[in-house]
């Protein structure tokens with residue numbers, strides 16, 4: 288079997304007690320299954336030439352990391368990746384900002400990744416590039432005569448042409464994607480948006496019926512590969528920690544009240560303030576909820592230093608303070624808002640304890656927390672997922688209570704129906720969803736993508 292070389296912006300060696308983002312959870316699971324190399328940024332910057340990658344082995348995985356030049360790092364990461372591409376790809380043009388200098392830094396960092404990765408490669412490697420920070424890596428590697436199969440997976444949504452063309456030079460991104468052998472998206476909808484962009488007159492691409500597309504003089508595969516989770520691991524971890532002191536303390540503090548949980552990175556795409564306001568609407572509309580429901584939101588800060596992220600924390604603290612000030616009683620606080628990460632084991636048990644999991648992003652490629660919430664439930668007495676229609680997970684988890692996150696009344700009604708749902712209906716919905724999750728788990732996702740890549744490359 289070929290060696291798998293995964294490449295992403297950051298490399299996340301598993302550290303007990305530290306939270307990993309969605310991409311890291313997926314890449315780690317893929318590499319644990321078949322071993323290989325994970326290459327990416329160390330998180331450090333340097334004023335000198337970054338030198339050779341630092342190598343560190345942990346079990347079957349070799350971690351290879353490089354530093355990035357001081358002058359490019361902020362423009363590449365905070366700038367073009369997170370202030371330009373992230374809002375663009377999430378259809379949130381109100382946050383979109385563009386600077387030519389930041390794009391140039393992004394291009395240079397993609398080149399640097401290619402230069403430092405090339406010497407580590409073996410002839411039979413499969414290279415799997417992850418996410419929007421590295422759109423240009425495939426074309427940079429091809430210019431350096433790297434001939435191994437290279438695939439690209441986008442963890443976030445792919446927008447429609449009318450949104451994409453907001454970006455000056457969007458054609459460069461599309462043409463860079465044509466250097467890969469396989470380009471993967473989270474949903475059929477994202478794939479269709481991509482195909483539609485290629486078919487525009489100014490691009491002149493062609494979509495063949497068999498999963499291949501031709502554009503910029505190359506024919507390659509483009510497909511939907513919805514990311515899954517490790518269902519068994521999730522269940523095992525959730526059960527194993529359920530009797531821990533922390534979880535017992537949390538359960539005791541609820542005093543039999545209904546328990547709603549939300550777990551997200553602190554990001555404007557996750558719709559957290561709208562969610563707080565929807566919970567406020569629940570307390571306004573359903574007097575039985577007063578004193579009888581507790582909402583716990585766990586949201587560790589990310590991307591501190593990116594302008595748009597600095598204000599979210601304050602907005603949320605204000606909203607939580609408002610709602611608690613308005614409704615709290617001497618022995619009941621309606622919202623518990625925790626602004627920090629949690630060890631994965633504890634998190635899965637918290638999800639298991641919750642009667643309702645609320646996942647209401649205003650745009651999300653997939654959303655693994657939605658899947659983890661379902662997987663961590665007790666099959667005999669499962670909780671219910673209230674899920675945004677605007678995330679990739681809603682395609683597979685259509686037995687959840689689906690809501691439009693912009694409509695606070697609908698979300699409030701959805702929360703109430705989840706709280707009041709009889710156990711027979713909860714079990715039925717759980718069985719439908721767990722079946723979907725097991726059929727498309729993380730191992731299936733990884734195998735499907737790497738098999739497609741291997742296959743595309745042999746037909747090349």
Ligand code: ADQ
Pocket residue numbers: 305306307308309310312313442443514550551552585586587627628629630631634651652653654655656657659
């Ligand atoms: P993210 O935007 O990071 O991922 P998500 O898919 O929900 O979002 O994954 C978050 C992961 O981090 C989950 O596994 C969750 O358990 C973990 N996590 C979140 N908050 C945590 C906390 N407080 N403590 C510990 N762990 C925490 C990106 C895309 C998504 C896509 C994934 C995977 O934005 O749309 O689903 O990649 O492709």
